[in-house]
Amino acid sequence: MADQQHLPDQLPAAAAPQSRTAARSWSARVLSLLPFLLLLLSAGLIASQVRRPAALLTTWVPWIEIATIAVSMTPIVMLGGIDLSVGSAFALTASVFAFCLQTGTGTLPAIAIAVMAGTACGSLNGTLIARGSPPLLVTLASMALFRGLTMSLFGGERILVEQSFQLPGPLQLRPQYYLLLLVLAVLQIIVHHRVLGRWILATGENRTAARIAGIPDRRVDLLCYATCGFVVGLVAVLNVMQHNVAVPDAGLGMELQAIACIIVGGTVITGGRGRISGTLLGAAVVSSLDIALNFLSTRFPVISLESRMIVTGILLIGIAVSTQRTAGTHPE
């Protein structure tokens, strides 16, 4: 990322007259409430439109998968990195899993192989990034590589799975929901209540300083990317178990949706600041808005696909204005 800008020495950051600072903090406060307001609004819309609430839970499953991946990518963004390859890694692990099942590997070994493949994808990114290559460059490359492997190895065909899986689902919730809760809980504890989380945030804020202060930044890098790959593998396995098919162009654009959730959730893209739970909020806002507008568009043709896209884009930028700008770190 080229935006690593230096602070002017010894100068307080908020280099603005007091009245302007006050106005800005006021507007920032209103903007920081925006996600909650939007969430309420769209939840209200959905509640008023939906006829079978149980069906809603199924509607939400693709978003739950994205939310899980977004949560597991949040530590990477806190490190000042980014992972563009999650969508491709998702497709690759899903195909590997389906292929294993098709060729008669048992379910548990197939799961193990697929999750290992996901972890390997993440570790490849992590290894290269830990050795100093820019994350954007590495994951752009691995995004093409994993997608290319999926296409080349499995011939660009859908891989059907004969077995049907009766996934355990108390409360009629799909297992994706439980996976999200599990990943969220584990990462919330690790990032906000464990030393590792302090390491992650410090490395994201100033990598050189963290290294000199004795933080094993390379190990942190590798760990974060590998964890993300591991979770992507789990999500892909559950996806194939649900749909009984692996599609080679699965997860296209997933990385950008996940990044959007993280940004709306308030994690700063240049690293150093953010919250795991924020990403869940971000995913909730983005998904409920999308679903609410979808409901509305069936009722009112005016609200069509294009307006949904425009609203989502404006939402993203609007929330970024309140959370992403780093006061005073921009030389101007």
Next chain:
Amino acid sequence: MNALELHQLCKSFAGIPAVSDVSFTLIQGEIHGLVGGNGAGKSTLIRMISGLLPPDCGIIRLPGSPEETWTAHTSASAGILTIHQEGEFFPHLTVAENIALSGTFPLARRGLIDEGALHENAEAVLNHLPHPPTPDVRADALTNATRQLIRLAAALAAKPSLLILDEPTAALSHHETNWLLARIRELAAAGGTVLYVSHRLSEVLELCDRVTVLRDGRVTSTQAASGLTAAELIREMSAVQTAESKTQPAPLQSQFASSAEESSAAVRITWPADSASDRQHVLNLKRGQILAIYGLVGSGRSSLIARMLHLREPNGLQVLIDGKPLQGITPHQRMLEGLSVLPEDRLTQAVFASHDLRANTVISAQGARSPMAAADPVNEYRQTQSVIQEFSVRCTGPQQPMQYLSGGNQQKLLLGRCLLNHPCLLILDEPTRGVDAAARSELHAAIARQTMSGTAVIMVTSDLEEALSCSHAIAVLAHGQLAGIYPADESRRQAVTAAAFGTSDQSVGSPESSTNAALSEPVAAATAGPAAPSPAPEFIRNGTRSHRIRDIRSRLLAFVVVALMLLLSISSSGFSPLSVIDAAAPWCILTLAAMVVIVAGGIDISIGSTLAVAAAVAAHVLRTPLPVSLTIPLAFLAALTTGGCCGLLNGWLHTRFRIHSIVVTLGTLTIYRGIVILLLGRNAVTGLPQQLNLFIQHRETGFRTGVLIAACVCCSVALLLRRTPLGRFLYAVGSSPAAAHQCGLSVSSVRMRSFMLGGMLAGLTGFLQLASGMQMQGTLGSGWELTAITAAIIGGVAIEGGQGTVVGAILGCLLLRLSGTALIHWGISDHHLTLLTGTMLFVAVLTDRLSRQGAAHG
């Protein structure tokens, strides 16, 4: 005659006044000293004079000119030039370009840069330096001190009417300082005015005509320098009577004597044998001792720590702590072994600016814990409180963000961070650089206290006073080698200085191992005089390996493209290179669109949508019932304008709201795509006029207009980037935004222009796509942004900005297209194309790594 008048200037940050009610005048031709403690408001005042900060109240004006708002522009047009304390450089630009950026580019005809004059101007500046580097060397190959010298030389050569120097000698040696002072006097004698800001009071008193003292943001006095003494200045600066700062030697020496007996050597440093003498030098440092490492600029002082810590090739230098070698292990392991380092460059190497004091203080202590251990906020808070109290850090509490502290207070806190680990070896690199006198003595006292608890300290310093007053022994470096080890004792001042200059002969320089037996074992006086030809003077830091790798890469790329084309022409009859070029033409333009933004340090992932919006608008224009001769040019213009506007919106959002460009363009990506569908409806637009085809290929003559247009665009973009000031500005901003800001470049406006240019190029691509497809679909261009960025990266554009050429980007684009064609011609399934692209990108990642390693080690 007055050169500049300041009237009752005020400035406060978040309610805390930094400068209040400051008034003084600068007289033309004088050298005016400005002194004051850290946090006295010197830097703020300077930034206001150079127009970087608007004052809250008060007036800055030139005599006789009307009152007007004082901006960076008025300041620059009045001939005011500022050299900031921690100057920035553009690492990816050449020395000549760096020099030109701090002034102006020499222009030849039609606004193009005159390369010859650029080179000559640089040589004219560099010739004044003691060791002039060539103007064509890239700035990232230079050491900090050389960069600072070049910056000063360029400023002096520009003959400003007012030159402001903020701590110009902080990084310079005695010799270089004398050179600088002489040059400043020359400038003043020629009628220039100089505002000289420094902590080095002896320099100020020696150089300046008048001195203004600042304390807590207010002027305490402005008086003639002659007759003043340093003690008087210190008294005014600190309000309380401070004794001479040289208070340390006595207690330390006694401490040294006692500790020498009770513990054995804790640290053993072995210098390799050098060309001057065949013996290697061994230095034993016991617990509780302080070793100062003193040397001039270029003596290897700055690289010694890097060598010790194995951050750079140690060249035989070996450090043993308690018998265990220090080298080859990571910083993390070193910390666990009981080593703490306080790095030289506070801002980039030590501070977590936006984190609070608590996080900044406990970070090292946390590094020593297991990653899965529970973080304990209460304990962290308590530790921070104790550090704040022990070092009397001026702050509002552990919750205050680090960036609000002044440099001296930050430094105290950072020392506290190092000590929290109870290190057995503490390495301090310039611990009091840019720190005021009061804080300096507090830091020295804290270091001395720490030695009581049995820590060995290695302190690298460029300040002889500090070395003499605050250590047990001084190792002197000269020309990259150890020139001798001396007991720290006022009587050795001459000998140390002489050794540092490399002029010591045996009689002066021979350090008696008898008086210093505890410290240095069989230390031989390494007379690193002029007889020892230093293998590499330190002003060139690394070789040209990274340049060579880039060079090889671009040649290899060109070779592969040509070879692939030949191979295809031979192996497959249906292949014509022209058809590939035809298909690649719009892609080349799109790749350039991605490239111009990346070069300026941004990234635009909305160019695919921008392209579609531009094409949709053009399609609408084309379908208006006007004569074709009118609609086609109009549509062309509309596409360009729409693209430009989309880019401008991206750039505005990015710079106005300070949002990362990837976030902005991720948002506008969906917005623009929504607008496309809004404009088109669900169906493809067809029925475009046939004459549009002229933009691709002339029907009768078969002349390929599309290729011609693409070629023209590529040439003009290449010319723009290579030979116009704007193009150089794009590279400069991408290379280092902070340096660009210091040079008075508006980072925002340059970035904005890069986005606009990218948008216009994307719009042009959209129009060409419209012309070649003769229809317009809502999905046109979706996902193309990643392909374009991929092509640019394969072509050698660095994703962090500042590097990349048009030729490289075009070659990358051609390679991508050619490989797709090759797969089809050789009957390989196009499933493998993505894999091939991924592989090529990985090759780009690997060469990028190689060139980075080249830059790091060289």
